[in-house]
Amino acid sequence: MPKVTEEYRVARRDEIAEAALRAFRRKGFQATSMAEIIAESGLSAGAIYGHYASKDAIIVDVASRVVGNRILDVERLAERDPLPAPPTIPRVLVRGMLDAIGNPAIMLQLWGEGVTDPAVRTLAFDVIVRLRDALARYTSLWHQRTHGTPPDDADALAAEQVPLLIAAVQGFVVQSAMVPDFDAEAYLTSVEKYLPR
Template sequence: MPKVTDEHRAARRHQIVTAALRCFARSGFQQTSMADIIAESGLSAGAIYGHYKSKEELMELAVSEILDARFLDLAQARRRDPLVSPAELVRMLVEGLTAQIGDLQLLLQVWGQVPINAKLRNLAGTIGGRIRGMFAGYLTEYYTRVVGLPPEEAEPAAEADAPLYVGLVQGYVVQSVLFEDFDRRGYLEAVERVAAAVRTNPITPVP
């Protein structure tokens, strides 16, 4: 029997994840069954269940896969010298999301299910914490190495600024889906200007 490569397994998981996102976006998480995902993917039930046991597990692991890829982007960014700017990090993340998911509308439509589905809401809370933590860690290093803040000031400033950068990524996704005339390059240039202003005056948390 031929050996299944890591690349083949990753491609199969991506195929399943993309099919699931299409189903969730079209019918909602609650109304989507594993049978729907199997039919959408064009794979056999055995192929699906060899990777995921339920749609809840599929969603959780799918999101983890997306986040893990973004954390890899972050790790690569942190190895650069000089350290890339927070605005460049935002650019890397949105370009990575676009390359991985393809149609960002799928992501936005799944987000729309979060307020009405308790399981997704709990998952979103966990995801939000991981993403904020990702930005906070990067910003702490950036404010220390580039801005020159002492660590005791850099860390709380980074924690305070992190939600802003999460919002900038989300804003890109939302506007690129909703607005036909959305200027992607202009948006990222605006992010650069905002990040430059924050860089010279990081947010000071209110005691």
């Protein structure tokens, strides 16, 4: 039997994660069964379980990928000159999230699971830490380049402002999922207008 390469394993996990994400977009994390993920992937149950021990493991991986791509979005913004102001970042993160998962209520479901499921809570915490660190680097850099703020002072400003940027994205997710007449464009425009620069 030929040896399976690491590249093959990674490609197969990517294939499974993409199939799971398509299924999650339709029904959400918890309403999607393993049978539906297996059917969506076109693979056997053994192939799926050879890469993921459970549906929760798939959820954790998919959510990590979605957030990892949003961190890449922030890092790409940091390559621009001039840098966009930090209050514009929530719009970038929201658009990327919507492109990836479709319905933002899926993230709200994930957070709800984190209240009772320690593995999901750990994931949510890790995700927030990774996003917070990327936003802090970006915001500090923006203050240094835009206002000539010394690095230590820029870091301190970033530490104060980043929780507001994260809260803006979380607020979008909650309100878009729960408020029937939520105006996404007005919300993001207000974030850009009123968050500190």
